[in-house]
Amino acid sequence: MTAAVPLEVGLVPDNLFAAVTAASAEERLTELLSRPGLRIEKIVSTGQASPVGFWYDQPQAEWVVVLRGQARLRFEDEAQARVLAPGDYVDIAPHRRHRVDWTATDEPTVWLAVHYRG
Amino acid sequence: MTAAVPLEVGLVPDNLFAAVTAASAEERLTELLSRPGLRIEKIVSTGQASPVGFWYDQPQAEWVVVLRGQARLRFEDEAQARVLAPGDYVDIAPHRRHRVDWTATDEPTVWLAVHYRG
Numbered sequence: 001m002t003a004a005v006p007l008e009v010g011l012v013p014d015n016l017f018a019a020v021t022a023a024s025a026e027e028r029l030t031e032l033l034s035r036p037g038l039r040i041e042k043i044v045s046t047g048q049a050s051p052v053g054f055w056y057d058q059p060q061a062e063w064v065v066v067l068r069g070q071a072r073l074r075f076e077d078e079a080q081a082r083v084l085a086p087g088d089y090v091d092i093a094p095h096r097r098h099r100v101d102w103t104a105t106d107e108p109t110v111w112l113a114v115h116y117r118g
Numbered sequence: 119m120t121a122a123v124p125l126e127v128g129l130v131p132d133n134l135f136a137a138v139t140a141a142s143a144e145e146r147l148t149e150l151l152s153r154p155g156l157r158i159e160k161i162v163s164t165g166q167a168s169p170v171g172f173w174y175d176q177p178q179a180e181w182v183v184v185l186r187g188q189a190r191l192r193f194e195d196e197a198q199a200r201v202l203a204p205g206d207y208v209d210i211a212p213h214r215r216h217r218v219d220w221t222a223t224d225e226p227t228v229w230l231a232v233h234y235r236g
Contacts, residue, residue, distance in 0.1 A: 016183060017205035033181050033209060038234050040181060063151050063158060065134060087135035091151060114232055116156050
C-alpha cells in the first residue's frame with residue numbers, strides 16, 4: 001500500500017455570496033472591513049424595505065452596489081425611486097436622505113456598501 | 119387619436135457590468151470613485167496576467183473582490199496562488215507583494231478594487 005499523496009490545499013478565500021440563503025425574516029449585515037474612516041459591509045435583503053416614513057440620514061458617504069437581486073432606492077430629493085439591478089451602483093453623499101423602498105422577495109438581494117468619510 | 123402617455127423614465131444607474139465585452143487585448147481599468155485616501159475601481163481582465171517576475175508593491179492597502187470570471191492571485195509570501203471565483207475577496211496590506219498569475223481566457227474577469235490608506 002502506498003501512502004496517500006498529500007493534496008495541496010489552497011487557501012479558501014472569503015466569499016461574498018457564502019451563507020446567502022434563499023430567504024430570511026431579517027436583513028443581514030456582515031462587516032467585511034473596518035478601518036478609520038472606512039467600512040465595507042455586505043447586506044442581504046429578502047423583501048425587506050425601510051420602515052414607512054423612515055429616511056437614512058448618514059454622516060458618512062456611502063458607495064453602494066447591488067450584486068444580486070433587485071431593489072428600489074429612493075432619495076428624498078428625487079420624485080422617483082431608482083431601480084437597482086446587479087452591477088448598478090450609486091454614490092450617496094453624507095446626509096442625503098434616502099430609503100430602500102423595496103427589495104425582491106423571490107431571491108436575496110446582495111448589496112456591497114463602502115462607507116467612507118465624505 | 120390620443121397623445122401618447124409620457125413614460126416616466128427612471129434615472130438609469132451606472133452599472134459595473136456595462137461595457138464588459140467578451141474579450142480585449144488589454145486589461146481595462148475604470149475609476150468609479152476617487153476621494154482623498156480612497157479609490158474604487160473596476161478592472162476587467164481577459165486572460166491577462168502580471169508580467170513574469172513582476173510584483174505589485176503598493177503603498178496603499180487594497181480590498182479586492184472578483185465579481186465575474188476567475189483568477190489566480192499569488193502572494194510572494196505564500197507558496198501557492200489563491201484561486202478566486204465570483205464573490206471571493208481578499209484584503210491586501212500595503213507593500214504585501216502580489217501578482218496576478220492568471221485570469222480566465224474564456225470570459226471577462228471583473229474585479230472591484232477598493233484602494234485605501236492602510
